[in-house]
Amino acid sequence: MNAPLFPLFADLNGRAVLVVGGGAVAARKVEALLHAGARPRVGAPELAPSLRALADAGRIEWLPGRFTPDWLAEDIWLVVAATDDVAVNQATASASGERRLFVNVVDDAQLSRFHLPAVVERGPLQIAISSGGGAPMVARHVRRRIEELFDDSWGRLTELLGRKRAHIRARFPDTAARRRFFDRLLEGPLPGLLRRGQRAAAEDALRHALAGEAPAAAGSVMLVGAGSGDPGLLTLGALRALNQADVILHDRLVSAEVLQLARRDAERIEVGKSARGHSTRQEHIHALMLEHARAGRRVVRLKGGDAFVFGRGGEELQFLRAHGIPYEVVPGITAALACAAHAGIPLTHRDHAQQLRLVTAHCRDSLDTLDWPALAAPRQTLVFYMGVAALAHIRTQLLDAGLPAATPFALVENGSRAEQRVVTGQLRQLAEAAERHRVQSPALLVVGDVAALADELHWFGDAPLHAAAPSLSAPTTTPTLADAA
Template identity: 65%
Template sequence: MSLYPLFADLRQRAVLVVGGGAVAARKIDGLLRAGAAVTVVAPALEPTLAALAAHARIRHVAARYADEWLDEVSPGGEKSNGGDEPSGYWLVIVATSDGALNRRIAAAAQRRRVFVNVVDDGTLSSFHVPAVVDRAPLQVAISSGGAAPMLARLLRERLETMLDDALGPLAALAARFRARIRARHPEPAARRRFYSSLFGGAVADLLRKHQPALAEAAFEAAVQAPAAPIAGSVALVGAGPGDPGLLTLKALRALNEADVILHDRLVGPGVLALARRDATMIEVGKTGGAHSTAQERIHALLLEHARAGRRVVRLKGGDPFVFGRGGEELEFLRAHGIGYEVVPGITAALACAAYAGVPLTHRAHAQSVRFVTAHCRDSLDMLDWRALAQERQTLAVYMGVAGLETLRERLLAHGRAAATPFALVENGSTETQRVIAGTLNQLPELANAHRVRTPALLILGEVAALARTLHWYGTPPLGGAPGPSLRHAA
C-alpha cells in the first residue's frame, strides 16, 4: 500500500478514542503530546487513563460505543442531522478487541469522511500511526503501510542511535531565527548553503555539549555575518549501474546538496529519487537513433547554471571517467574557470560482473582485464584485435549490442577460441537483470534469440563460464549449452 505521508496539527482538535485499555493508553499519550482534545468512549478505563480523566486531561464517556458519538459537532455539543454531515472529530482511533465492533466503527467513520485508525488492522484503517523518532520539534516518522509494523519499529530503534539529541534544540533555534535568515539570504541556494554550514558547525557542537547560551550566541553571529558571494560549482558524479544501493555516501551527499542535476537517460528513477525534491532535473541522455543531447549543449548547461551560482551535479551512469566523457567535461569547466570535483561511481563492468557471479580476474585463468567500447563501426576499427584475442584475459565490452557479430568475427579471425565463454548482462544490478551465457561462436545468435537490448555489458573470457555456477542475483543465466568448466585455482 502506498500511503501519503502527513504530519497533522491536532492542537485543540477533537479526537475520539474507542476503548479504555493499555493499547488505548499508548495511543492517547501521543495524542496528548500533540495537544489534541481527546474523548474516550469505554465502559471503564485502565488506571493511567482513569488518572488522566480525573485531572480533566481527557474526557471520558462511561458507555458502550454507539454510532451517534461520531455525529457530535464538538465534544458535548449539538449533534448533526442523521450522520450525513462530517463529524466534529478530526480523527477516530479504535482500540478494542472486538473485531465486529471495530469493523462497524471503521465503516461509520468512513461514511462520515473522518479518518480512522483501527489498531493493528491496516485493512480497516484510513490512516496509520507511524513509529516516531522524536527530537522535537524535529520528528522522523516511519511506516510500512501496515504491512510490517515490527520492521518499522526496528528501523526506529536504529535511527534513535543515529540521531543525537542536539537536533531538537538546533531545529528550535532555526525556527526562532527563520525570518531573519530568510531576510539575510533571500536566494534559496544561498539559504541552503547557510543552513548546511550552520547545522554541521560550531552551533551543533555546542548544543551537543549542553551549552545552549553559547550555541545561541554562535547562531546569532552566523546570521549577522556578511553573506559570502555565491560561487557555482559542478560535481561530476557516478551513479553506478542502476542499483541505488551502490551509490557512494559522497554521491548521495552531492545529490542532496544539488540545485540542478543533469542526468543521463539510463540513470534510473531509484537513484533520482534520492536527490533533493526541489532540485531542477534535466535529462541530457544520448540515445543512438533517437533524440539525444549534443555534448556542446551539455557543456552550455553546465556553464549556465554554475555561473548563476548553483551547485550542479552532472550525474552519469556507472563511473564518469569510464566511457563517460568525464574528461571532456572537466576540460571544458577548467577552461571556463568553473570549480569542480569528481565523485567516482561503480562502473558497469565491475557491477555487472559481480551481480552475474563472474570474477573479472582469476589467478588460474585471467591475469588481466580490458575495458572496451564497441558502440559504432569507428570504435571497432580502432581496436587492437590481435591483443584482444589473446587468452588468459577478460574482455568487458561496453555498448556493444549492435556490433556483436562483427566482434565475434574479428576475435575468431585473430585466434580467439570459438568455445570461449561469454556472459551478456542486460540491465545489470537492477530488478530486470538478465544474463545470457554461451560461447563466442554462439554470441550474436543467442543475443538475438533472447532479444537483448541496451544497456547490456558483454563479459568474454574463461571466467564467464562461472556465471552458470556462481550466480546469486535474479534468475539463473539463459542460453545454450554450458561452456567448458573452470578448474578451481589451487
C-alpha cells in the same frame, strides 16, 4: 509524559569514570570513554580479553570483585553500569544516586540519570542523537541518515572556524551580525573548497570574507557516478551530492530509483545520448553546466556507471576548467564491476584471468582502431561497453585475431536491476544468442574463461539463459540490438 533530557557534552579528559561490568558491553563503553580522554576504572570479577589487555597496558584500572559502594570514590565523575545482573545494576544506580553521581545503566532508562547518545563525529564536530532511552534503534537509524549527509570536510570546517573564532568575534562583536556572517560564509565557496581538500584556498576565502570582500555566486559542478542503476550501490558521496543539488543533468540510463533519492525540489534535466532516437549534443550539455553554474547553482552532472570510464567526464572537466567553474568528482561503481558481480562473474581469477581490459564498442570507427590481436591474448577478461549493436563484428574480429571459438561469453542485460538477464554461451554463438534472446541495451558483454562461472556462481535474479535454448521470458516486441551511450 516524561520531561525531555537536557543535552550536555561532558569534558571527561583526565577524569575518573567508574564502569561496573567486565564484558563486551562494558568494553564498548570503555572504548568510548578512552576516546574522550577519561580514566576508566572497571569493576568486575573477570575482564573480557580486550579489557584485560587495556588493564595490562595501564590504560584502565581494574577493581576485581562484585560492586560495593566503596568503588564510588571521591574522584569519580560518572558511573556506567554495564552488567547483565539486574541486582548489581540496581545497587550501582542506588549508591550512585545517594552520592549525587550521574549513572547510566545500559538498556535501563528508568535507572539511568544520563544517557549515552548515538554520535556522528567529524573531527571536533559532534552530532548527538537521543531517543531518551526509549527507542535506541531509532536514534541509530537517524545517526546512519546523518552519516550520509555530513562528510569529513565538516570536521575541517569546524576546525578552521574554531581556530579563527577570536578573529571572527573581534570582526563581528554583535551577535546578530556574526550570525549573518556565518550564514553568508557557509552558503559560499568555503565548504566546497574544504570538500575538495584545498585548504590554502579555504583560508584565503575566509580571510577575504572577514575583510568584507563578497565572493561571487557560489556556483559549481559535481561530476557524479550513479552506478549501474541499483540505488544501493550509490556511494555516500553521491547521495550527499544529490541531496545538495539545485540542478541535476542526468543521462538517460540513470535509473528512476536513483533519481528518487535526489533533493525533491532540484531541477532535473535529461541529457542522455542514444544510438536511436533523441540525443543531447555534448556541446549543449556543456552549455547547460555553464549556464546554471554561472547563475550560482549547485549542478550535479549525473552519469550512469562512472564518469571516467567511457563517460566523457574528462572532456567535461576540461570545459569547466577552461571557463573557471569549480568542480568536484564523485566516482561511481562502473558497469563492468556492478554487472559482473551481480552475474556472479569474477573479472579476475587466479586460475583463469590475470588481466582485465575494458573496451568501448560504441561505434564501428572505435572498434576498427582496437588492437584485436592483443584482445585475443589468453588468460584475460574482456568487457565491452555499449556493444550490443556490434556483437557480430566483435565476434568476427576476435575469431580472426585467434581467440578460440569456444571461449565463454556472458551478456548481462540491465545488470544489478530487478529486470536483469544473463545470457551465456561460446563466442561462436554470440550474435545468434543475442538475437534469440532479444538482448537489448543497456547490456554488457564479458568474454573470457571467467564468463563461464556465471552458470555456477549466479546469485542475483534468474539463472542465466543459454545460447542454445530460446528464452520463455523473452519480450514479444521486435528484436533490436541498438545500444546507447
